[in-house]
Amino acid sequence: MTERKPPNGGPEMEHLPDNEKKKSHHVDENLFRRSQEFSQIFNQTRQFVEDLLKENERLRYQIALLQSRQPSAPMIERLQKEVEYLRKRVAELERENQFLEARYREIEAENKDFALRYAEIEEQNNNLANLYVASYQLHSTLDFQEVLRIVKEIIINLIGAEMFGIFLLDEKDNHLHLVAHEEMDEVVGMKVSLEAGILGRVARTGEPYYINQAVRPDAPIDYLHPLACIPLKIKERVIGVIAIYRLFIQKDSFSALDHELFSLLAGHAATAIFSARLYTQSERKLMTLQSFLELLTTPPPSK
Amino acid sequence: MKTLTFMIVEDSPTMRQLLAFTLKRFKGARILEAGDGVEALKKLNQEKADLLIVDINMPVMDGLKLISVLRQSPEYQDVPIVIVTTEGAEEDRKRALALGADAYIAKPVHASTLIQTIEQLLNARKSSEGA
Numbered sequence: 001m002t003e004r005k006p007p008n009g010g011p012e013m014e015h016l017p018d019n020e021k022k023k024s025h026h027v028d029e030n031l032f033r034r035s036q037e038f039s040q041i042f043n044q045t046r047q048f049v050e051d052l053l054k055e056n057e058r059l060r061y062q063i064a065l066l067q068s069r070q071p072s073a074p075m076i077e078r079l080q081k082e083v084e085y086l087r088k089r090v091a092e093l094e095r096e097n098q099f100l101e102a103r104y105r106e107i108e109a110e111n112k113d114f115a116l117r118y119a120e121i122e123e124q125n126n127n128l129a130n131l132y133v134a135s136y137q138l139h140s141t142l143d144f145q146e147v148l149r150i151v152k153e154i155i156i157n158l159i160g161a162e163m164f165g166i167f168l169l170d171e172k173d174n175h176l177h178l179v180a181h182e183e184m185d186e187v188v189g190m191k192v193s194l195e196a197g198i199l200g201r202v203a204r205t206g207e208p209y210y211i212n213q214a215v216r217p218d219a220p221i222d223y224l225h226p227l228a229c230i231p232l233k234i235k236e237r238v239i240g241v242i243a244i245y246r247l248f249i250q251k252d253s254f255s256a257l258d259h260e261l262f263s264l265l266a267g268h269a270a271t272a273i274f275s276a277r278l279y280t281q282s283e284r285k286l287m288t289l290q291s292f293l294e295l296l297t298t299p300p301p302s303k
Numbered sequence: 304m305k306t307l308t309f310m311i312v313e314d315s316p317t318m319r320q321l322l323a324f325t326l327k328r329f330k331g332a333r334i335l336e337a338g339d340g341v342e343a344l345k346k347l348n349q350e351k352a353d354l355l356i357v358d359i360n361m362p363v364m365d366g367l368k369l370i371s372v373l374r375q376s377p378e379y380q381d382v383p384i385v386i387v388t389t390e391g392a393e394e395d396r397k398r399a400l401a402l403g404a405d406a407y408i409a410k411p412v413h414a415s416t417l418i419q420t421i422e423q424l425l426n427a428r429k430s431s432e433g434a
Contacts, residue, residue, distance in 0.1 A: 158317070
């Protein structure tokens with residue numbers, strides 16, 4: 001827009017009186033200012049309208065775009081079916097998940113049960129191995145001293161006893177005689193009456209004796225009152241006893257396996273000791289008889 | 304898989320039989336037995352063992368002496384040695400470990416403890432060889 005200069009009086013104004021001239025000049029200035037303000041507002045309005053048109057255009061474009069993207073009716077139907085299927089599948093999977101969780105808990109419980117059973121079987125296997133080895137060794141010889149050595153090995157290595165004695169009953173004097181021992185040097189040759197203490201009672205009754213609570217390793221030793229006393233029995237006949245006085249420092253009480261070993265010793269050690277003693281005695285008698293026979297059959301040396 | 308060879312050095316035949324019984328759980332394992340340290344050294348000169356189970360109290364040469372001799376030999380410097388003994392005191396354990404034993408089990412022995420100890424030692428050895 002062309003800028004207009006404010007009127008500052010032309011030749012037509014010259015004939016007017018001075019006060020009229022001043023008034024007219026003032027009106028012109030006002031008009032000029034207002035025309036400028038109007039021109040400014042017009043420009044701003046035009047700019048605003050242009051912006052509105054642009055925005056309108058943009059929105060139209062957006063609407064067209066959205067309309068083009070809107071799914072068709074068959075597509076909506078297909079999508080609804082798919083949603084329905086997915087809902088069903090989710091429900092199925094949830095049920096399956098619940099079932100699997102329940103199964104997992106069951107299997108976990110079963111697993112724990114199997115682990116416990118495995119530990120029990122492992123323990124039993126261990127016990128059977130101990131019993132097998134002990135029994136095998138006990139019947140591996142007919143030498144009396146060898147059998148006593150094996151009984152000692154079993155008591156030391158498999159039971160864990162540090163101090164013990166093997167007593168055999170002499171039916172001639174009705175006393176129990178110490179025939180083998182560990183850490184009992186101070187009472188070598190000890191014999192116990194069938195009336196004396198736990199040892200005598202076990203030999204009389206044939207019933208084993210155990211202290212089931214933990215025992216202090218430094219507790220004083222009473223040879224008639226051991227921690228455990230096992231009868232050596234052949235059927236109902238008691239041929240001796242094993243008395244345990246002290247366990248190793250690492251062992252504070254008897255275990256279930258120890259009781260099994262005690263039972264095994266009660267029967268198998270008794271048989272092994274008895275057989276070996278008889279065999280040794282018969283061997284000795286046989287040798288004596290053979291010597292006599294040799295003496296009798298050998299002709300006297302000729303002079 | 305390589306067949307394992309174990310050596311049991313123990314003067315008690317009962318204990319040797321029980322340990323051999325336990326070691327048979329390692330499939331195909333070969334088991335050498337010796338009644339004392341000297342017999343063990345003689346047998347180890349003829350055949351190498353992958354792991355030794357040694358008792359302490361033995362006649363002729365005890366378990367501790369055997370360990371010190373073996374640890375001086377380059378062939379047996381790193382071979383795992385498990386002590387199985389009646390000596391359950393802490394000072395005995397410390398002495399044996401200081402001499403070069405790798406594990407210490409006090410009698411009576413639980414088969415599961417022995418198996419677990421041996422597996423741990425063999426695995427540790429395998430991983431140190433692989434490193």
